[in-house]
Amino acid sequence: MSVRPAEVKARLFDQVGGRCVYGCGRAADHLDHVMPKSRGGSNALANLAPCCTVCGTSKGSLTVVEWVTRMAVELAAGLPVAVLSSVEVAQVAA
Numbered sequence: 507m508s509v510r511p512a513e514v515k516a517r518l519f520d521q522v523g524g525r526c527v528y529g530c531g532r533a534a535d536h537l538d539h540v541m542p543k544s545r546g547g548s549n550a551l552a553n554l555a556p557c558c559t560v561c562g563t564s565k566g567s568l569t570v571v572e573w574v575t576r577m578a579v580e581l582a583a584g585l586p587v588a589v590l591s592s593v594e595v596a597q598v599a600a
């Protein structure tokens with residue numbers, strides 16, 4: 507018995523309550539490759555994370571550590587960070 511890809515995707519989204527796994531609070535709308543495919547990441551379930559378009563686009567081909575580090579540097583430099591709302595930026599700065 508095989509499981510259809512759409513069923514697997516639906517189960518992954520259910521497991522995270524339909525929210526982006528990167529903690530931004532937005533609804534997840536696609537699956538991110540935690541280790542990007544361009545960096546050797548696979549389509550294995552352990553490498554797939556439901557996330558929102560904003561986080562997925564921001565992360566791009568970076569690893570999670572590289573992405574978070576880049577955001578920390580951008581925040582420290584006072585640059586806008588795409589994945590954070592203005593309210594969250596204010597909370598980080600407080």
Ligand SMILES: [Zn+2]
Pocket residue numbers: 526527528529530531532557558559560561562589
């Ligand atoms: Zn997100």
